[in-house]
Amino acid sequence: MRHGLLQLLPRLEVSCSTLLQRNSGVACTNQFALNATGRRGFADDADLRKTPLHAFHVENGGKMVPFAGWSMPIQYKESIMDSSIFCRKNAALFDVAHMCGASFRGKDAVEFLESLIVGDVASLEDRTGTLSVFTNDKGGIIDDSVITKVDGEDIYVVLNAGCRDKDIEHIQSHVKKFQDKGKKADFIIHDDRSLLALQGPAAHETLQPLLKDLDLNTFYFSNFAILDIAGIPCWLTRTGYTGEDGFEISVPDSHAVELAQKLLESERVKLTGLGSRDALRLEAGLCLYGNDLNEDITPIEAGLKWTIGKRRRDACDFLGGEV
Numbered sequence: 001m002r003h004g005l006l007q008l009l010p011r012l013e014v015s016c017s018t019l020l021q022r023n024s025g026v027a028c029t030n031q032f033a034l035n036a037t038g039r040r041g042f043a044d045d046a047d048l049r050k051t052p053l054h055a056f057h058v059e060n061g062g063k064m065v066p067f068a069g070w071s072m073p074i075q076y077k078e079s080i081m082d083s084s085i086f087c088r089k090n091a092a093l094f095d096v097a098h099m100c101g102a103s104f105r106g107k108d109a110v111e112f113l114e115s116l117i118v119g120d121v122a123s124l125e126d127r128t129g130t131l132s133v134f135t136n137d138k139g140g141i142i143d144d145s146v147i148t149k150v151d152g153e154d155i156y157v158v159l160n161a162g163c164r165d166k167d168i169e170h171i172q173s174h175v176k177k178f179q180d181k182g183k184k185a186d187f188i189i190h191d192d193r194s195l196l197a198l199q200g201p202a203a204h205e206t207l208q209p210l211l212k213d214l215d216l217n218t219f220y221f222s223n224f225a226i227l228d229i230a231g232i233p234c235w236l237t238r239t240g241y242t243g244e245d246g247f248e249i250s251v252p253d254s255h256a257v258e259l260a261q262k263l264l265e266s267e268r269v270k271l272t273g274l275g276s277r278d279a280l281r282l283e284a285g286l287c288l289y290g291n292d293l294n295e296d297i298t299p300i301e302a303g304l305k306w307t308i309g310k311r312r313r314d315a316c317d318f319l320g321g322e323v
Contacts, residue, residue, distance in 0.1 A: 048066055048069060048070055048071040049069055049070045049071070049098070050070070050071050051070065051072070051095055051097035051098060051194060051256070052097065052194050052253045052254075052256040052257065053095045053097065053194065053256055053257055053260060054071060056257050056260065057073045057095065057271070060076060060271055061076045061077045062075075062076055062271070062273065063075050063076070063273065067098065067161070067274060068098060068160075068161035068162040068164070069161070070098040070161065072095070072098055072273075072274055073095065073271075073273040073274065074273045074274055074275040075272075075273040075275045075276065076270075076271055076272070076273060078270075080273070080275040080276050080279060081279075083270065083272045083273065083275075083276040084276040084279045084280055084283075086200075086270055086272070087199055087200045087242060087244065087272060087276060087280060088200065088201075088244065088280075089200070089201065090200050090201070090202045090268040090269065090270070091198060091199065091200035091201070091202035091203045091206055091246075091266070091268055091269045091270075092198075092199050092200050092242070092269070092270060092271075092272035092276065092277075093196060093197070093198055093260060093263055093264060093269055093270065093271055093272060094196065094197040094198075094199065094272055094273075094274070094277055095194070095195075095196060095260075096195045096196070096197050096248070096277075097193075097194035097195045097196075097256065098161040099158050099159065099160060099161050099164075099195055100158065100159040100160075100161065100164045100167070100168070100189065100190075101156070101157075101158050101159075101189075101190040101193055101195060101250055102156075102157050102158075102159060102171075102187065102188060102189045102190060103150075103154060103155065103156050103157070103187075103188045103190065104154075104155045104157070104185060104186070104187060104188075105153060105154050105155075105185070105186050105188060106153060106183075106184035106185040106186050107152075107153055107184045108178070108183040108184045108185045109152075109153055109154065109155055109184075109185045109186075110122050110149075110152060110153075110155065111183070111185070112174075112175060112178050112183065112185035113147070113155055113157075113185075114312070114317070114318065115174070115178070115317070115318060115319070116134050116135070116170075116171065116174060116318065116319060117132040117133060117134050117135070117145075117147065117318060118132055118133055118135060118299055118307055118308040118309070118312055118318050118321075119131075119132030119147055119307060119308070119309055119312065120309025120310070120311050120312050121147060121149055121155060122311075123309060123311065124147075124149040125149070126149060126150065126151045126152070127148075127149070127150060127151075127223060127224040127225065128148070128149060128222050128223055128224065129146055129147055129148035129149065129156075129222045129223075129224060129237065129239070130146070130147055130222060130307070131144060131145070131146055131147070131304075131307055132144070132145060132146075132147045132307050133145070133293070133299050133302075133304060133307060134167065134170070134171075134319075135298075135299070135318055135319045135320040135321075136170075136295055136319055136320055137319055137320055138295075138296075138298075138320050138323060139298040139299075139319075139320030139321070139323035140294065140295035140296050140297060140298060140320065141289070141293045141294065141295060141297055141298070141299060141302060141304075142163065142166065142167065142170060142295060143159055143160055143163040143166075143167050143289060144160070144287065144289055144293055144304075145157045145158060145159055145160070146158055146222075146237070146239055148222075148224045148237060150224060150226075156224070156235065156250075158195065158248070160289050162289065162290060163289060168189065171187050172187060175187045190250070192252065192253055193235075193250050193251065193252055193253060194250070194251050194252075194253050194256035195248060195249070195250055195251075196248070196249045196251060196256070196259065196260060196263070197240055197241070197242075197246060197247070197248050197249075197277075198246055198247045198248075198249065198263060198269070199240045199241075199242040199244050199245075199246035199247075199280075200242070200244045200245070200246060201244060201245060202266070202268040202269065203244070203245055203246045203247055204216050204245060205268075206263060206266045206268060206269050207229070207247060207263075210229050210230040210262065210263075211227065211228075211229060212228065213227055213228075214227055214236075216238075219236075219238055220238060221238050221239065222237070222238060222239060223237070223238050224236065224237050229249065229251075229259060229262075230258075230259065230262045232251060232252075232255045232258065232259050232262075233251075233252065233255075234249050234250060234251045234259070235249070235250035235251075236248075236249055236250075237249075237250075241277060241280075241281050241286060242277065242280035242281060242284060243280060243281065243283060243284025243285075243286065244280070244284075287302065287303075287304070298320070298323060
């Protein structure tokens with residue numbers, strides 16, 4: 001049944017925050033604190049990072065929890081099950097600005113990125129993307145990421161929040177060695193941008209009226225565009241993490257709330273928390289770093305052989321390729 005796993009959510013909601021923490025690779029011990037009455041409550045988020053939509057979440061009834069070092073909404077006034085089913089029938093708007101958007105730029109950017117991941121970036125058409133994985137010297141998976149080839153000298157990636165620090169350290173250590181050889185590739189972290197995910201069967205009809213220069217009927221899965229949405233400059237990718245049709249929108253921090261408000265003007269769109277996002281990806285059978293993937297599991301062992309392009313399999317010219 002389509003909603004089979006969603007029917008289990010009433011039993012999962014009590015522990016969903018703990019599940020999210022474990023999935024993010026962050027210790028669960030800091031997630032909850034006992035208050036003066038001895039009841040369990042959420043820990044103080046004073047030391048947590050906050051997305052530009054944090055106050056907006058609180059104003060709209062978001063239940064904020066620690067996640068990968070960020071204060072994020074696990075749910076709103078509706079239950080996780082009701083929000084998940086709403087996404088399957090309509091559209092959900094997720095704040096995923098805790099994830100790390102970054103770019104590799106320069107005439108040798110493709111060559112550099114291909115030394116770290118298993119995908120065939122060179123063969124991608126401009127403004128299209130694919131899922132790939134970063135590997136270590138043993139062939140284990142450091143992180144999985146959607147890789148978008150904007151053009152031959154500009155590749156956009158989104159890194160998992162729980163892997164952000166180790167990913168950045170790993171990439172920066174290798175880019176320095178690459179540059180020392182006289183190669184041209186820069187690694188740029190987009191900490192001035194937010195990321196919104198609009199997911200569900202109503203995502204297309206909700207977004208189309210806000211676009212002047214793009215017909216979404218010809219904008220296919222994994223396609224990428226730089227354009228204005230409701231007059232706001234954005235980067236748009238047709239992708240997601242729910243098993244539904246949808247889009248991820250990179251928007252300047254200063255316009256994040258404005259864009260969210262514009263998208264929420266539709267009665268078929270609701271703010272939705274990470275509890276539902278996790279339940280939806282679980283139902284869709286999508287891999288989760290920290291559960292299905294880690295540094296001791298190779299892409300082949302993880303069932304991700306398809307992410308290794310034929311040219312890359314033949315050459316094995318990525319970290320751990322000989323394994």
